[in-house]
Amino acid sequence: MKLLFGSFWRAVAYCLHPKVIALSLLPLLVAGALTLGAGFLYWESAIAAVRSVIENWGALQFILHWIAWAHGDAFRTTAAALILIYLSIPVIVTFTIVLVALWVTPAAVTMVSRRRFPVLERRHGGSWWKGLFWAIVSTIGALLMVTITLPFWLIPGVAVILPPLIWGWLTARVMGFDALAEHASVAEREAILRAHQSPLLAMGVLCGLFCSVPSMIWTINPAMVILAPFLMVPVIWLYTMVFTFAALWFTHYALAVLASLRNAETAMRAVQPSMAPPSDLQLVEEVPPHERFGYDGPAPGAS
Numbered sequence: 399m400k401l402l403f404g405s406f407w408r409a410v411a412y413c414l415h416p417k418v419i420a421l422s423l424l425p426l427l428v429a430g431a432l433t434l435g436a437g438f439l440y441w442e443s444a445i446a447a448v449r450s451v452i453e454n455w456g457a458l459q460f461i462l463h464w465i466a467w468a469h470g471d472a473f474r475t476t477a478a479a480l481i482l483i484y485l486s487i488p489v490i491v492t493f494t495i496v497l498v499a500l501w502v503t504p505a506a507v508t509m510v511s512r513r514r515f516p517v518l519e520r521r522h523g524g525s526w527w528k529g530l531f532w533a534i535v536s537t538i539g540a541l542l543m544v545t546i547t548l549p550f551w552l553i554p555g556v557a558v559i560l561p562p563l564i565w566g567w568l569t570a571r572v573m574g575f576d577a578l579a580e581h582a583s584v585a586e587r588e589a590i591l592r593a594h595q596s597p598l599l600a601m602g603v604l605c606g607l608f609c610s611v612p613s614m615i616w617t618i619n620p621a622m623v624i625l626a627p628f629l630m631v632p633v634i635w636l637y638t639m640v641f642t643f644a645a646l647w648f649t650h651y652a653l654a655v656l657a658s659l660r661n662a663e664t665a666m667r668a669v670q671p672s673m674a675p676p677s678d679l680q681l682v683e684e685v686p687p688h689e690r691f692g693y694d695g696p697a698p699g700a701s
Contacts, residue, residue, distance in 0.1 A: 402597055405650035412509070412646045413639065421505055422635070422642045425497035429638070430631045433490060437627030448485075449478040483626055488544040490630070491565060491609060491637055492537045495572060498641040499533050500526075503576040506645045507653075511581065515653050518660070523587050524579030533572050540568040562606030569641070570602030573648035582656050590655050601651065605644040612636040 412418055504526075511518055524532075543564050550556045578587040591598065612633045 401651060401654055402601070405647055405654065408650045409643050409646035412506075412650075413643050415509075417509065418506070418642060418646070421502045422498075422638045424501050425494055425638045426631075426635045428497060429490065429494050429634045432493075433630045433634060434627060437630065441627050444482050445478050448482050479624075479626065484548070486630075488541060488548075490634060492540060492568070494634060494637045495565075495568060495641050496533050496537060498638060498645060499572045499576050500530065502642050503573065503645040503649070504580070506642070507577060507580055507649050510646065510649045510653060514650070515581075515657050518581055518653065518657055520581050521583040521586070522580065523583040523585075524575060529576050529579050532575050536568055536571040540564055543567075558610070561610050562603055564606070565609050566599065566603030566606035568602070569605045569644050570598045570648075573602070573641075573644050574598050574652065576645070577648040577652035578656065581653060586656060586659065590652065590659070594651075594655060597651070598648070601647060602644070605640060605647070608640045608643070609637060 547560050547564070550560060574591050575587070578590060582590065
């Protein structure tokens with residue numbers, strides 16, 4: 399727990415560094431530009447398509463009536479836009495975390511290693527293309543979970559639980575791999591991720607909870623959906639900062655565990671020679687020469 403909280407506060411402090419803030423702007427520029435462009439080109443047509451599906455799907459009508467009763471009449475007038483936003487958020491979040499993993503995490507690892515672990519050997523257990531493949535596979539798994547559970551996100555209370563669990567699982571897999579890719583060997587990375595699976599998952603879920611906070615703007619005030627294409631830009635920046643913090647937190651935690659593991663191995667190697675039994679050659683040399691050939695008399699030179 400000391401390592402967990404210590405890494406947390408170090409990550410918070412690093413997020414205030416100007417270099418880290420500058421790094422977080424790159425995913426924001428890419429994701430924000432794509433979101434604004436897609437909103438400008440397809441926002442109205444997408445809302446019309448969602449509204450058509452709502453009107454022609456009887457089962458969905460019953461669900462929306464029940465949700466409107468729970469959330470109020472304001473939900474009925476903005477239902478199509480809210481559904482479109484809920485469909486867009488998983489794509490935006492997963493795209494943002496991949497951008498952070500590719501651009502921010504390597505720089506965060508370099509920054510943390512130079513400041514805290516300058517003598518930690520780099521064993522290059524994971525190349526960039528392995529990290530990209532791992533991120534893509536993990537993202538596909540997260541999107542499948544989102545697709546299966548998305549209808550339940552509109553149920554009050556469930557939306558507070560499911561998204562953080564999914565984003566937490568994705569964050570733990572992607573950030574845990576990337577934090578150790580440069581310094582740990584394959585065996586070390588697998589051992590650390592397996593031994594610290596529970597703390598890493600808890601870190602990911604907590605970051606998932608942080609990530610769900612920006613999404614609450616649509617539930618607090620449904621009328622804000624009118625400005626959704628423009629509000630998505632600051633929301634994406636909040637997502638970027640959350641995942642940048644996650645990259646720093648996982649890096650501080652994982653490199654500290656790796657350094658401790660290396661120190662334990664070094665100490666073990668230093669102790670083993672003194673504990674090792676004497677070799678056969680040493681045993682032979684310790685026998686006096688006159689006893690090696692079966693001579694039972696007095697030693698040569700003895701009176």
